[in-house]
Amino acid sequence: MAKELTTRVQDYSQWYNDLVLKGELADYSAVRGCMVIKPYGYALWENMQAALDKMFKDTGHQNAYFPLFVPKSLFEAEEKNAEGFAKECAIVTHYRLKTDPNNKGKLMVDPEAKLEEELIVRPTSEAIIWSTYKTWIQSYRDLPILVNQWANVVRWEMRTRLFLRTAEFLWQEGHTAHATKEEAIAETVQMLDVYADFAENWMAMPVIKGIKTASERFAGAEDTYCIEALMQDGKALQAGTSHFLGQNFAKAFDVKFSDKNNKLDYVWATSWGVSTRLIGGLVMTHSDDEGLVLPPRIAPIQVVIVPIYKGEEQKAVLDEKIGAIVASFKAAGIRVKYDNSDNARPGWKFAEYELKGVPIRIAVGARDLENNQVELARRDTKEKSSVSMDGLTETVSNLLLEIQSHLLERAKKYRDEHITEVNSWDEFLQTLDGKAGFVSAHWDGTAETEEKIKELSKATIRCIPLNNKLEEGNCILTGNPSKQRVLFARAY
């Protein structure tokens, strides 16, 4: 029997959880706020990692690995960064358990094994990395340092959601060091472009590139650039950030370099990251009431083939014929699964692979063999068609490309239809409560107004779009003059 799913209209939030759990992307765990990424979800993450990793390397970065723990004295060195993360840190205070004398078979923390200095489980690695860079950098010849790390980080969130907000998550964090401010800013922008490229061309998830307001900046950054995506419920999702850190961390950790004229200066820094949160964004961009819809370029299985037969004899014939198709698909680099297992009927399999978002399903029965054709079903549009077995590999390759671009177009259309310009406070609230999506409005540029708008409407400024059009106007809340519109939304 097919798994029952909540629909979006019934309960959007439950629909999301159903897809993640029943689509076998992830599972809850015994640890508060931490999830288990299941093999199917992890395979998706591996495909995303591989694409991103190649993009990082193509832009000159190398991977490295830094410690999980940050000693408290280092953690607090960059004050704003420390303040920003202090309230959500997991803290290691002891290094040994002992048997509990009052509780047979149980263990207790050994009070004699208290650490002299507490260790923070990294919520982000600027502190530990810049304390290391201090020993790596003396002169301009040591710059730039272009390093990325794939790692787990921990932020003790009070309200967690699978993928979107978990206490532990997987991510990559780039940390670069530069001789000049200009070079660091160029790096920050370059990596934002990499993220946007990845989001659009691999995840088929359109994003808006922009800059965060001062209040929404990464703690310790001079500027935070971001890509913002729009989910199907009209809420925005911050999908990736790239920070220009100025000389803040270099000053906190006393990292100086001598330039060509032997003049000492602090090093300029960037950091940038995307995480398993992207998977949450992916789910909410494309999926429907029948389950996940995955873009072909990152789908763990791009094509599933289901044989339809009666009896072992028919099965043997199909196995042989389909075996050749599978081999041809694999040779063309198509990730294909042939599901000829006996423990489920075709209908059940159809529903299962629909739920799992496999882009193309091919069904082949005895009659199809006679007619030299197969039945081909697209996950994105649910269209079915009979196509010839001749040139099937090429047909399928082309269809995968078509599905990939269709998903992006569809999401882009939805996104573009959900950017609404408003010019008054009433219009602003009506749009947020009605149509939702991004609301483009004038804001007077003060943190006070930004905070007040958030309080009153639960909407935040998602970003000031890059290359924003300058336009005279008046702040929707205060009526004070404004030079440009910014994008508001309620957000994940």
Added chain:
Amino acid sequence: MAKELTTRVQDYSQWYNDLVLKGELADYSAVRGCMVIKPYGYALWENMQAALDKMFKDTGHQNAYFPLFVPKSLFEAEEKNAEGFAKECAIVTHYRLKTDPNNKGKLMVDPEAKLEEELIVRPTSEAIIWSTYKTWIQSYRDLPILVNQWANVVRWEMRTRLFLRTAEFLWQEGHTAHATKEEAIAETVQMLDVYADFAENWMAMPVIKGIKTASERFAGAEDTYCIEALMQDGKALQAGTSHFLGQNFAKAFDVKFSDKNNKLDYVWATSWGVSTRLIGGLVMTHSDDEGLVLPPRIAPIQVVIVPIYKGEEQKAVLDEKIGAIVASFKAAGIRVKYDNSDNARPGWKFAEYELKGVPIRIAVGARDLENNQVELARRDTKEKSSVSMDGLTETVSNLLLEIQSHLLERAKKYRDEHITEVNSWDEFLQTLDGKAGFVSAHWDGTAETEEKIKELSKATIRCIPLNNKLEEGNCILTGNPSKQRVLFARAY
């Protein structure tokens, strides 16, 4: 100027540290016992990971990800496992910092943010994984589960060494669940074979496959299979382990399945892992007094090309000619670096790439161009030869294969020459103190004798080799009868 290295004869241990630090594999960090894996070391690890990961997938495994933290109540569920790791655990007790009222700008652990239940930073993941498998397994149809995880783990070691023994390390841990004992044992043995295959054919590091004695078993295992390698100082290194866990974890976490006849039984388990420790073994297997020696199959750079020129004009000619060679190498899948940087002389570059263990160095000068040849130097034997530019890609491809097999042969020869059969206690001690290496000797099979031998000689039983020859004899310590020799050594 080239970096100065301690030689093996001067101080073997310092030689090792010099190679790791100056060869830029890793660095010390600000966190006690934790290291930074530098880009060159991490690129090596990535190549090792890629090869292993493919082997795991080719044997039917999938990757997944489980939480970093283990709640204390789960950690202590399998008593032997808990007991084995209790003394080396990092423990999270709090989830928030606050500003220190007595110390401006500093933070302190917020006493009000104490966790109800402490979280153990995973030293290994059997507990958290089997608490999850309980929800995944109901019937024989859910079996086997063949899952691997790439992760960081923490074991609070008192004495640490870069790569060989660090508080945090990177590893993979396979965790499988099976319906029968036989299948679980077959899996355990299969993964041991995968490890041995990888060690020998990728790392060129010969290993002996065997079984650990009861005292050396993984805490919670019924049997621990291992691969043991021999380092150049005659000490052994446990390079990988594969555990048959019986039903111990299934019983601890109450994981039962119903078989085809609807009979309930506990699930059978295995776990197996290798870690960044392998890099320490790699360094000590092949390297020499001039630096690292890396096997071509996993070397981050397989071939370095250094131009030798006077003036920009010569350089431009070389750049063009060598550019074509580089393109041809890359097209053949050779990892090549062309180092035409101006900030070091050729002699310095030669020493640097020797230190970094690059398998082949090619030097090309103006005279070489005239003669249509290059100078080619092998890192393993230090032989130099002039070879024609015609067919250079094929020459180099073949030489990489030759170096790979030569390294394995050389290490195998050294290893085989350092397995010594002894038949008395005196001989045993003399061999350990003199020639070192593996000592093959009779042992009466008791844990008491094993412990006594360890106390007296600092040597441990590395393993009982698989397919061991049965042979009547007498224990070297007690004289009691024995049916087979086992391998002793002092070990890392």
